[in-house]
Amino acid sequence: MKNIAVFCSGKGTNLQAIIRAVKKGKLNVNLALVISDNKEAYALKRAKKAKIKNIFVDPKQFPLKADFEAKIIEYLEQEKIDLIVLAGFMRILSRDFVTRFKNRIINIHPALLPSFKGAHGIKDAFDYGVKVTGVTVHFVDELMDHGPIILQEALRVREDETLESLEARIHKIEHKLYPEAIRLFCEGKLKIEARKVKIIA
């Protein structure tokens, strides 16, 4: 069984969806570790409640990013982590970190990449007036919201859509798509060829 670490900075609803998928037997992984760079992250409480090892790594204690990441790597190695799942982790990982875990870090983004990268994907798409938006799960490379795409799902923006309704609909898709992408990875069904990710049936 693969050992998974989930990195979070905030609410952790995606973490919760992953926990739920594991409990329901839809996802056969060992949720070994939750790491947060934010002491107040509700994600840490969710991890604790689910009895998952959870660690706050304080960026303020490590003025150098390399030292902050070295601390995280210690924990990852202790738990023999196979896959790092970024779920609302509001920090860009260094090139060295990404290289070390090449093709073993995935991220979820609440828009259809390459559109609306960055921290406010849902609002940016909504304000732009798009008719279609969605969710992307992708491998992480050294550029933000950029690596090869694993799964995408689109939704049509309704005439009476509000930012709040759109957020709710996007999150619902996320909570389905992320466990599915993790399952595909853990079952060895993803084959990366340059920018393309083939899903092996």
Ligand code: GRF
């Ligand atoms: C999600 O919308 C995800 O796409 C983005 O950050 C948000 C995290 O939400 N990267 P949560 O902490 O999982 O509730």
